Amino acid sequence: MNSELVESREYFIQGLSRIANFWGLPKAMGALYAAIYLSPTPLALDTMCEQVGITKGAVSTNVRNLERLGMIYKKFKVGERKDYYIAETDFWKIVRGILKERGKNEFNLALKTVGESLEILNKAKLTKDEAELSEFYQVRMNEMKKFFDSIDNLVATVLALDELRLKTIKKVFGK
Amino acid sequence: MNSELVESREYFIQGLSRIANFWGLPKAMGALYAAIYLSPTPLALDTMCEQVGITKGAVSTNVRNLERLGMIYKKFKVGERKDYYIAETDFWKIVRGILKERGKNEFNLALKTVGESLEILNKAKLTKDEAELSEFYQVRMNEMKKFFDSIDNLVATVLALDELRLKTIKKVFGK
DNA sequence: TAGTTTGTTCAGAACTAACTAAACAAACTA
DNA sequence: TAGTTTGTTTAGTTAGTTCTGAACAAACTA
Numbered sequence A, B: 001m002n003s004e005l006v007e008s009r010e011y012f013i014q015g016l017s018r019i020a021n022f023w024g025l026p027k028a029m030g031a032l033y034a035a036i037y038l039s040p041t042p043l044a045l046d047t048m049c050e051q052v053g054i055t056k057g058a059v060s061t062n063v064r065n066l067e068r069l070g071m072i073y074k075k076f077k078v079g080e081r082k083d084y085y086i087a088e089t090d091f092w093k094i095v096r097g098i099l100k101e102r103g104k105n106e107f108n109l110a111l112k113t114v115g116e117s118l119e120i121l122n123k124a125k126l127t128k129d130e131a132e133l134s135e136f137y138q139v140r141m142n143e144m145k146k147f148f149d150s151i152d153n154l155v156a157t158v159l160a161l162d163e164l165r166l167k168t169i170k171k172v173f174g175k
Numbered sequence C: 001t002a003g004t005t006t007g008t009t010c011a012g013a014a015c016t017a018a019c020t021a022a023a024c025a026a027a028c029t030a
Numbered sequence D: 001t002a003g004t005t006t007g008t009t010t011a012g013t014t015a016g017t018t019c020t021g022a023a024c025a026a027a028c029t030a
Helices: A003-022 A027-037 A045-053 A056-068 A091-123 A128-163 A168-172 B003-022 B027-037 B045-053 B056-068 B091-123 B128-163 B168-172
Strands: A072-075 A084-087 B072-075 B084-087
Touching: A003 A027, A003 A045, A003 B091, A003 B128, A027 A045, A027 A056, A027 A072, A027 A084, A045 A056, A056 A072, A091 A128, A091 B003, A091 B128, A128 B003, A128 B091, B003 B027, B003 B045, B027 B045, B027 B056, B027 B084, B045 B056, B056 B072, B056 B084, B091 B128
Parallel strands: none
Antiparallel strands: A072 A084, B072 B084
């Protein structure tokens, strides 16, 4: 194949590796998505090994994670035993998928943490001068709880809007 | 001090450590912010070492990073040589600060990457059947570029809205 | 049945990032 | 001046994560 086409593809793959890395994801994940995204035909495991330069063990696990996040899909070919993958090309959909997954885990963790800290406070039996500090803790913790609640609502709203098939955001931001 | 107050504070500190960790930040950063956030008076380095349980070297570097992100501020006391810190309590402001910092770095990296991959393609001299693949690459890369541009605009818009002192978002989401 | 193809799992290697501990610097104190 | 207090920097250690390489499993082929 033309060397500039290969060079361009490799540069792109390399670039998405770095971006993935920046966001705390495995480099291989970014690279694999890039390879699949740039392929006009569904990609198989052995081809990914070649293009990305990692072993099939790593491809296997990273591809599974990409699939779990809804960033790629299996595409079966009749009469073929290999698994082929294609890329999800709707990036807003990917973002929503990640929000859904992450939102459930991380924002709830945040809310739970603050809530439980508050509970410990409420059980406390206090002397007069401790009461003041407890009061301060409660105000601060409640403020943070309110913030996390807002984030939670914001995420839920974005997801709900999507489920109602309101394409407002896409229209506004030029999808 | 009352053991339940201490317990509650430690639980809270521990919790913010975990949250920081989840988001790919050093645990100590979350813990330090929690300690400062829960203190009714400005906190000094030695107190933070005690409350968080790390050495002053680690406190020094993590506190610097918290300050750079606008999450805490130095509070000088006259006639004292220690540095005292207080927490920024406006979480939306913190979010904007992080967007500003991160946005400049990471979204620009993304845009640059895709842009440069496209440039390599444009320089390529192609045979007839390579042209089709090149076309496909360009379509895909341009779609991704468009997406990153949208994100960039979205972030810029949020920041611009803030600088115009429009408090719409706060009002909507119940700050 | 033995052999091939394809994907998964897992122990350990290699790498990365954060922290410790100790040396250092700067500003003050006696 | 020597000694103290406070914060920073840095070399080396530790902990955590991702990847390799090899063994394994499952499904097909001859």
